[in-house]
Amino acid sequence: MRIQHNIAALNTHRNLGANQASAAKNLEKLSSGFKINRAGDDAAGLAISEKMRGQISGLDMASKNASDSISLIQTAEGALNETHSILQRMRELAVQSSNDTNVTDDREALQKEISQLTQEIDRVANTTEFNTQKLLDGGFSGTFQIGANEGQTMKMDIGKMDSASLGLNSSVTIKETGTTANNANNAVLADGTYTLDGTNLKDNKGNVVGTFASDKITVATKDVVTLTNTDLKDKSTITISNNGANFEVKNEATGSNKLSAGTYKVSGTNVLKDDKLVGTLGTNKITLTDGTDISEAELGFKTGTLKNTSEFTVNGADISSRDQASGSITSIDNAIKKVSEQRSSLGAVQNRLEHTINNLGTSSENLTAAESRIRDTDMAAEMMAFTKNNILSQAAQSMLAQANQQPQGVLQLLQ
Secondary structure, three states, X not given: OOXXXXXXXXXXXXXXXXHHHHHXXXXXXXXXXXXXXXXXXXXXXXXXXXXXXXXXXHHHHHHHHHHHHHHHHHHHHHHHHHHHHHHHHHHHHHHHHOOOOOOHHHHHHHXXXXXXXXXXXXXXXXXXXXXXXXXXXXXXXEEEEOOOOOOOEEEEEOOEOOOOOOOOOXXXXXXXXXXXXXOOHHHHOOOEEEEEEOOEEEOOOOOEEEEEEOOEEEEOOEEEEEOOOEOOOOOOEEEEEOOOOEEEEEEOOHHHHHOOOEEEEEEOOEEEEOOEEEEEEEOOEEEEOOXXXXXXXXXXXXXXXXXXXXXXXXXXXXXXXXXXXHHHHHHHHHHHHXXXXXXXXXXXXXXXXXXXXXXXXXHHHHHHHHHHHHHEOOHHHHHHHHXXXXXXXXXXXXXXXXXXXXXXXXXXXXX
């Protein structure tokens, strides 16, 4: 019998400590709900779990990104829905104006509504925004992050949806300043609108009242109108007012498809529309803010005549005459087709994103289940282990008390 070392007590104490440590870990797992609370619990499992967590959070955010992208698309598509409504109304007006039951005053009234509707198409195109980003001005080219990892993206572009891009602009009207006229003009050509047909000048009833060449209108061998800013062209119209003192020339101009409908003014070297800068005046050309150049000839001006205080109007769909109205029907039909194509494209992307969201949700759910199996505590199994370790701890405490009683036998030898 030994008194210096109680081996049984030492052994029991060691087991007691181990049992209590195991029970403590069981309690930690039961209280936290996690099987892995530190790297020491399962080093490999922790690394796998953290990688899965990164994927899960990425998938959830990608799903939110896709939802935000759908909101952007719906904003653009909603604006184009209104553009479609405007175009349908414009088509009605063009069909109405094509009928010769209308007189000039009627068509002028119809044209006023067409002009306002055209400007509204431009306003919609230039002001529709999502999170301060313009959507319909031709500048939106977006990349959507729809996956948890690098490169899991999709691109979407939205075309320019203003009147010029839709092909509604037909002509440019130039107000002549400094136009000279023979005094005979007052007597020969009454105020009104005249159309150039071949080499003939016709009034609004189709009667030939004179001839024209380049910048001159001749009546009865006399040059009665000389224009300084524009060259007269076949199918152009000239409006004379204020007893022959004022002239407005409307020409078909190739540059009209580069500008939205409205009135433009040159102030110094700045070109303004609605008091907003749209470009600068250069040598025989206008350079728009997006870098596009438009020559004077493209706008219907004579080379070298565009200057400070010059003014011109880009016209939208023209229904001021039966022929123009009939032609505008086709132009408006083409515009409706372009808007339909853009809306169809947006709808296709939206449908794709809805499927993307469903797929992301399924992937996140399945990956979460996998991560849970690695990281989460099986409460039933852990409770069983805790009960076992708790009983072992209590048994060890009891046996330690018994082991501590063994040295008492030495006292019997000393009596």
